[in-house]
Amino acid sequence: MMTHVVFDFDGTLADSLGAIVQLYNALAEKSGYRPLTADNLEELRALSILDRCKRMGIPPYHLPSLAVQMGRNLRSAMTSIPFHEGIPELLRDLKARGMELFILSSNKEENIRAFLKHQAAEHLITGFHCSSSLFGKARMLRALMKANRLRPDQLVYVGDEHRDIVACKEAGVRVIAVRWGADADSRLREAGPDFLADTPADILACVSRWST
Template structure:
């Protein structure tokens, strides 16, 4: 049996699209990147992360430099972020079934914990965060080592290609969250172990 169910945060647990866009546009205005306009969003959502950065003329190699500013702007809009419909009920049912719950994200731990506290969620056991957009596999390995877990004792739920890639590198099974931000055609190429189209599907997969 899986001991832990690990969730990505943005795009999996929460619909933070507006907060992310707002934070990015504040950063773009300050540093001269192309802003995200409303009529660009659908097209951008069909692109990979690297393609989005290229389209917006955002130098992804400078993300570690800009990340603290981006998360500061994100934090300003955190009260407007909501769980995706059905997620909270799924988390509660998982907890009732005896699973431990965790979050592994590229967001800041402070942002995630602030959101969970505002929502009155005290049953997510652990939050681990990556300082790198593409370093999630290292955080998963750190998580497994911290709790002396084998890869087959956890399940990861995430919405992006990089979530699937990170899990493949660590041997952890991954459920793709179809309600999130990554286009299905990008995700299919990486062959996630399972595909969930509604949060309730996670219960059936487990």
């Protein structure tokens, strides 16, 4: 029986795109990368991470250090980032139905905690599993299950990227992909999630079906 819902943070729960674009562009100017613009953002959503790097002039081996710098710089932006519309209600409804809620993210735990504190939502989240690695979510999911003595059928992961879906398949965990996040619909469908959500209410309905 499903008892846990594990969420990605940036793009899935938090509408952090604006802050990420601003911080990335500041780093890009110093490092010689191409900037993110309104014109190229939608195109990039349909590309893999490595193809995005090629378009933006970022050597792939720079990704780990770039992720660390972004995570460090995001700390000051946490009080200006909102939840996506409908997410607070979703979290409260899931909690009221007895679900344990976790966040698994490549963002820093201190950033996420600062965000939740500002949103008065700390009490809704049971635990966190965070790592700056962009491609380690399958390992993180396994670690979360081991630490909480969970079987794969007891949880579902909710994310917004192709790599989230791939990681869940590797870990044997069901995955709900959201259409309002980082990756375009075509990228999400290509990876084959168990469910595609248009709204947070779709997530609640899907979890309700799977948990009965």
